[in-house]
Amino acid sequence: MQNLQSLKELLVGKPKNIVITTHQKPDADALGSSLGLYNYLKKYHHNICVVAPTDYPRFLFWMPGNNCVINYEENDYSKNYINKAIDNADIIFCLDYSSWERLKKVADSVKNSKAIKVLIDHHLDPTVVAEYKMWYPSAAATCELIYNFICQMGDKNLIDSEIGECIYAGIMTDTGSFRFPSTSKNIHIIISELIEIGVDNSKVHRLIYDNNSQEKLRFLGFVLNQKLHVIDSLNTAYIAISSEELSMFNSQTGDTEGLVNYALSIEGVVFAVIIIEREDAVKMSFRSSGNFKANEFAALHFEGGGHKNAAGGKSNASFKDTLEKFLNILPSYQQMLNAEYQSQPNLIPC
Secondary structure (H helix, E strand, O other): OOOHHHHHHHHHOOOOEEEEEEOOOOOHHHHHHHHHHHHHHHHHOOEEEEEEOOOOOHHHOOOOOHHHEEEOOOOHHHHHHHHHHHHOOOEEEEEOOOOHHHHHHHHHHHHHOOOEEEEEEOOOOOOOOOOEEEEOOOOOOHHHHHHHHHHHOOOHHHOOHHHHHHHHHHHHHHOOOOOOOOOOHHHHHHHHHHHHOOOOHHHHHHHHHOOOOHHHHHHHHHHHHHHEEEEHHHOEEEEEEOHHHHHHOOOOOOOOOOHHHHHHOOOOOOEEEEEEEOOOOEEEEEEEOOOOOHHHHHHHHOOOEEOOOEEEEEEOOOHHHHHHHHHHHHHHHHHHHHHHHHOOHHHOOO
């Protein structure tokens, strides 16, 4: 981060009014980076408000400091509280998002705030304007950057198990439990140091992945049995879920997270997509392996973007029309998809 020394002087001096923001529907990396930073900054006695633009999965509620997170959409009190905190903020941290629209209804307040802004993120093509930036698209997770930020502040010794658990959760999930190509040597070094200070890696994994409701597991069974489609000729698998089907299983925030990875795990599949009908739009997640660029596909056709092998998108068309559009577009990528499959010997049966 450039000008780190001037930011350090702001943070280690007189206590400040600080707001920590992250993207809508926060995942483990978004919430983990927010609460990892929160637990670090509170050691300097700052007045801190942690903002979630929307609700988030219950399996993240265990994170140290979660009781201090305020969901903007929860009620009028939370909206007023957050708006006042942003108005009075000296510093606003922008974590794990690269564009203002990811803040949903909080976006304008944060964007127009006169507070000093600090961006810490690993997504491509950031449009967020900030006085301080720690932006590394090569980073596996924003939690990796939070760990590095604290170390660069000269406060590695302040990283305790509470901070460490939050950071571990974000890194673990954004690396796919350390199996994605983004899992670098530095990631393993960080994880070893977190375990050394007392982070229980088995506990964190269990709290995130082995903390399912019965409805979620029955929903998973339904999706894999009836909604998963494989197009062998295109090395592609997709899942399409309507709002009615979500209601059938009382689907909660977080219940669809990770479903697209099941599609990508199928032998011969190099491109996987999940299409979900939501109230405000049809939401899409794209995953790929190798050199097929999921982010370019999402940006070109579905107002999206993200990382090369993991991206998101949306459609304002109907659920039916969105699915039809996707299926009509896909054949034009056949040569590219087939070539990618052929270039990955490990995917070709003996």
